[in-house]
Amino acid sequence: MTAVRQDAWSPDDDLILAEVTLRHIREGSTQLAAFEEVGERIGRTSAACGFRWNSCVRKRYEEAIQIAKQQRQKRNYLKKQAIVATPHVSSIAVYETEERAFSANAVSTEDALSVDSIIRFLRQFKTTYQDVSRQIKSFEKELRDKEDEIERLREENERLSKEVNNVQTDYRAVNDDYKTLIQIMDRARRLAVLTHEEEAKPRFKMDANGNLERIE
Template identity: 40%
Template sequence: MSIARQDAWTQDEDLLLAELVLRHIREGSTQLKAFEEVGRRLSRTSAACGFRWNSYVRKQYQSGIELAKKQRKENKKENGEEIDSIPESSQVPLPAAEQIEPQAPTSSTGVTIEEVIQYLTKLDEFSKLFNKERDQLTNGYNEVKKGYEVLQEENSKLKEQLRAVEEDYHSLLQILERARKLIILEEDQKSTKVKFQMDKNGNLEKVNK
């Protein structure tokens, strides 16, 4: 089973989604079938396609939707078919997992109580799966956030250790510099203590001061 994409939607993908949904509306199909077709083409779940349509793309194609509905009605009249008594909005459920995709029941004689109950039951399952996917994404985000905080803490500790090492290094340099100056001073002092004098025979001899 291929893994469904979860990356951001592009402008071209939004355009493909709109074109297919409008085509399915014109042809008298459901938007859910359009979401399935888009999902296959883009390697996304039909639920993700439905969510993208309802939350963003649909608002940009209101006039196109009305025109597609009008064309669908005209096509049905030409073919002698009955116009659906259930509005289009009832055929678009909230997005969730791809496994369950409820469709609003339609018939030429109306909707029965049993069909309504069955539809609402599927919507409930649909919502639970959506919440499950949302919780999984939330947990994943929390784990990444926790890992980031751990790395930040480790980075702070390493910075503290680096500062301590630098301080020790500068202290060592200062000690070495003082030791070097002491050695030079002692050598100077030793050299000043050596004196020469002439003895009674005219020879130089070394004397200590």
């Protein structure tokens, strides 16, 4: 079974991050606001989203970022032109006019580049997918090697534990024999001392006249 990190970014997460960030760029918002929105949608912190964007996802969408910036510039330009041309129009009407103009321009730009962008994105996604697949296979092999190593160490530990138990049993037996030998040697020493003392005492016998004489 392949172990998957709980904090790993999925392709869907990267796609949401790219779509929201590009939308904020087009609308003239900040990337921080985009990261906060993405974080709320996928359950991550804005800092994690920002790090993912700058370290990985941004590289795949360089051309899309430039298009979004151009659309933002055109959006701002059209907004200024609408305000200058119709100074007495209400703010709501100006906004609606600008939105229609921006949408028409965006459609024409996206129609011209959408096919190339999609093809490029799919190629990049395929390359990324292949890289991820290779990494997963490498991690699986490393995991199997670690499991084999753990099993080998477990068997080695069991063998050494049995050897230690055997050595401890032999040690207790030898220790008991040693104590018994010491006790035997101690008793033999005391008997030897008593025998020597008895032999060293003078002995006497009585002769026919009733006198005691020493026996050598």
